[in-house]
Amino acid sequence: MYQAFVIDDEPKVRKGLSKLIPQLDEEWEVVGEAENGVEGLKQIEQLRPHLVFTDIRMPMMDGLDLLHALQTYPLQVVILTGYGQFEYAQAALKLAAIDYLLKPTKPQEIFEVLSRVKKTQQNPQPIDWLKSTHQESKVQIALEYIHEYYKQDLSLEDCAASIQMNPSYFSYVFKQEMGVNFIDYLTHLRIEKAKELMESTNQHLYEISQQVGYSDHKYFSRIFKRIVGVTPSGYRSFSNRGER
The missing domain is CATH 1.10.10.60 (Homeodomain-like)
Structure with missing residues (x-):
C-alpha cells in the first residue's frame, strides 16, 4: 500500500481529503492527519509516508516551514492553498514540493497526483522530473484551450482558470515551457x-x-x-x- 498524510487546520478539508484519497485509488491509504505543521512533523517522522498533502497557511508551523523540515526525508509533498498567490507557489516549488493545488481541489487533480507518485515509487525519478512532467501536461491542456477559444476575448486569467492554476504562476510556467509569454x-x-x-x-x-x-x-x-x-x-x- 502507498501511504499518504494530510495536514490542514480546516477539519472539513482535512477529513474530506482523507476520505477521498482511498476512494480515488484503493492502493492508497491515509495513515494520519494533523491540524498544523508541528503536529504533522512529529507524526511524519514516525510514519514515513510516501506523500504529504499540506495546507500552506497554518498556526504554529506553516506549509513552507514544514517543507524546510522535510527536505531530508524521502517523501513527496503537495501544497494546498486557497490563497492563490504566486509567491507561495514559487517558494514551495523551490523547496521541492511536487505540486501546488488551489482549494477547492478537484478529485481528478488529486487522482493525477496519486498516480504520478505511484509511478515514481515504481520507477524512481528525480523530483525535478516529476514537477516538470506535471507542468508540461498543464501547459498542453492550456494550449488546447487557447486554440479552441482564440477567437474570443481570451485573457491569461481565463486560460489559467481553465486548468485551475494561479494566473501569475501560469504565466511563469507557460513562458518557461513555451519560450514566449502568453500574450x-x-x-x-x-x-x-x-x-x-x-x-x-x-x-x-x-x-x-x-x-x-x-x-x-x-x-x-x-x-x-x-x-x-x-x-x-x-x-x-x-x-x-x-x-x-
Whole structure:
C-alpha cells in the first residue's frame, strides 16, 4: 500500500481529503492527519509516508516551514492553498514540493497526483522530473484551450482558470515551457489564422479581424503589420498575386 498524510487546520478539508484519497485509488491509504505543521512533523517522522498533502497557511508551523523540515526525508509533498498567490507557489516549488493545488481541489487533480507518485515509487525519478512532467501536461491542456477559444476575448486569467492554476504562476510556467509569454503566443496564433483566412477566403478584412479575436479592425491592422511587416491588405494583395 502507498501511504499518504494530510495536514490542514480546516477539519472539513482535512477529513474530506482523507476520505477521498482511498476512494480515488484503493492502493492508497491515509495513515494520519494533523491540524498544523508541528503536529504533522512529529507524526511524519514516525510514519514515513510516501506523500504529504499540506495546507500552506497554518498556526504554529506553516506549509513552507514544514517543507524546510522535510527536505531530508524521502517523501513527496503537495501544497494546498486557497490563497492563490504566486509567491507561495514559487517558494514551495523551490523547496521541492511536487505540486501546488488551489482549494477547492478537484478529485481528478488529486487522482493525477496519486498516480504520478505511484509511478515514481515504481520507477524512481528525480523530483525535478516529476514537477516538470506535471507542468508540461498543464501547459498542453492550456494550449488546447487557447486554440479552441482564440477567437474570443481570451485573457491569461481565463486560460489559467481553465486548468485551475494561479494566473501569475501560469504565466511563469507557460513562458518557461513555451519560450514566449502568453500574450505573444496568442497574438502570433491569431495572426497566423488571419493569414490563412486571407489566403483561402474572400472575406472582408474587418470580418477576418473579428474572426480571429480582434473587435477593433484598426488595432488588428497595427498588430498584423508589426508582426508580418506589411498591412493586411498588402499581404492579401501579395498572396493573390502569388496564386496567379
